[in-house]
Amino acid sequence: MCATCGCDSNGNVTIHEPGHQHHHDDHTHTHQKKVVDVEQDILHENNLLAQRNRGYFDAKNILALNLVSSPGSGKTSLLERTLTDCKGQLEFAVIEGDQQTTNDADRIHATGTKVVQINTGKGCHLDAHMVMHAVQGMKPKENSVLFIENVGNLVCPAMFDLGEKERVVIISVTEGDDKPLKYPDMFHSSTLCIINKTDLLPYVPFDIEKVKANAKKVNHHLEIIELSCTSGEGLQLWYDWLKTKILIPETI
Numbered sequence: 001m002c003a004t005c006g007c008d009s010n011g012n013v014t015i016h017e018p019g020h021q022h023h024h025d026d027h028t029h030t031h032q033k034k035v036v037d038v039e040q041d042i043l044h045e046n047n048l049l050a051q052r053n054r055g056y057f058d059a060k061n062i063l064a065l066n067l068v069s070s071p072g073s074g075k076t077s078l079l080e081r082t083l084t085d086c087k088g089q090l091e092f093a094v095i096e097g098d099q100q101t102t103n104d105a106d107r108i109h110a111t112g113t114k115v116v117q118i119n120t121g122k123g124c125h126l127d128a129h130m131v132m133h134a135v136q137g138m139k140p141k142e143n144s145v146l147f148i149e150n151v152g153n154l155v156c157p158a159m160f161d162l163g164e165k166e167r168v169v170i171i172s173v174t175e176g177d178d179k180p181l182k183y184p185d186m187f188h189s190s191t192l193c194i195i196n197k198t199d200l201l202p203y204v205p206f207d208i209e210k211v212k213a214n215a216k217k218v219n220h221h222l223e224i225i226e227l228s229c230t231s232g233e234g235l236q237l238w239y240d241w242l243k244t245k246i247l248i249p250e251t252i
């Protein structure tokens, strides 16, 4: 749970008011302890549900990938290209997470892929409970890839295990190349970093070697793929990575 922005994944309980500052000197200690206790309870419950999701995915040989990034990095565009280019090679399903609208789910639906949209309202991340319900409704096929596009946010989604096999963090070249240092939890908990929009490199001051060095500083195991969903450059590397991650029976 985000203890500072007031986001609550159940949509019912608000721990902090958005933007609320706590300067109540007479009871600061008691208040903070209460927040920490509630946060631990919520994360513990989330972790239990995430393990249930993971067990389900393992039993069905579903490769669940949690796609995380800032808003506007190109998560949905990457999915559109992937679902179109790999049609017939892999079986896919998608869970879309946004605060409002079904815009992204509509884009995914247009590719002919099974998709569920989760609107989190004021929530700034998906949690394992939301994913469990979405999966129960959509019933992704065995031996498939399940993309979970998280809410655009590099902070809170890092704390919430959804039961995914791997976390994929996406950064675009229109962002700052110090993002891995500013948001280390997200880069540390991911196994793959995709650097998107490389076709724009000649027009922006983004230093691609610097961002890679920064990302490796935070997580030296992190794999990195550079690509552009617009030009198509580098996409094959991503598709090859996907195919190494799932064991596909000969029948598919």
Ligand code: MG
Residues within 6 Å of the ligand: 075, 076, 104, 149
């Ligand atoms: Mg999106």
